Amino acid sequence: MQRSIDVGDSPVWTGTTSNEQQPKFPWRVAIGLAMGAFCWIVAYLGAVGVMLPARIAEIDNENKAAIVALNSTISMVVATLANIVIGASSDLSRTRFGRRTPWIWVGAVGSLISLVILGQVQTVTQLILMWAVYQVFLNSIIAPLLATLADRIAPQHRGSAASAYALGMGVGTGLGQVIGAQFLGNTSLGFAVLAGLTVLAGPVASIMFREASSLPMPAKKFDKTMVLENFVFATRNARDYYLALAGKFFMMVAKFTVQGYLLFILTDYMLLEQDQTAGYLSLTATIIMVAGIGMAFVAGPIADRMGRLKLPVILSALLIGIGVFLPFISADPMMIILYAVFAGIGFGAFNAVDQALNIAVLPNPETAAKDLGILNLSNTGGQIAGPLLAAAVITAAGYQMLFVAAAGSALVAIVCFASIRRVK
Known part of the structure; x- marks a missing residue:
């Protein structure tokens, strides 16, 4: 197997990186991962959380709820397919610019064009179509970016490098909707500003990663074996991989x-007035953001020093479980603050080491982009399943049991992570 290491500031293509070949922490690549994560998440959250709903309301305010639901469903399907196809194509790419950098450039430029056009569309059909196109280009940034973490970071540094990625995600998550909110009166300009932030992922990849040519890597013959290996869900050496996917x-x-029902929890369960609700929503969001950014600085390096990844992830899930259960004890709004503290620290720590754990359980390092892309789909699936579970539980048993269901889900995650054998 070939390996990719840093010699001075220039990478020499040799496939994955061992501890012996990378004794010092690769700061340049880690900073590039943080910047790349920021570039895509700040634009995506600014768009999906603010600009897209605002544009839908401008086009068809009467049917906006149905349009949002339809658009979300279509985009999820497109994102799933794009993750697999683009991830596999990245793994198979043989170019003088490497395997990952060209795809990140394609995604950056394509996202720029897609977002600008989204600010100009005049019909629902055009909007849904262009948002689906944007999903393709967005995943052309995400899948190769995550694979860079697998390609270029030695196991002893992956916790810290994953923390760098999580730091970029945390800052971008905090700023995305804030930036989008500044352009509610001019969605076209808002989409253009977000597009300008996204396209920076291309230069970041070229300048910070300095990926070597992948032309020396043997090209794979297009046959049934290659297709099954690179374009289909893993079937061999994949037990721990699917446990990590289920846990996430x-x-x-x-x-x-x-989180998906936080507004209604405050108003219908804790019986707060509108002005109080707004204050608690802002406070919990701030606590979770600060905790996430703070844990991004410490969780990964601590995991590297301990030489353990599974234990920090289990502890993270335990903190989340405690956090989401606390409002069951009392409808006092203070419980939502405690929820934000526990869950914020838990998710911050989880995000900081999650990608390092994912890389450690990959079935085949040569298909890293495809397999990491599939693992990343658990985010989308959880975002959809969580509110659906909440709606079902509230309807059947009331708000209190909502917190029991959430804690139960965290407990299942703990069992999944604890069952992983390959990682300490």
């Missing part, structure tokens, strides 16, 4: 079961 899915379900 149930973590996301636990998160979005509560």
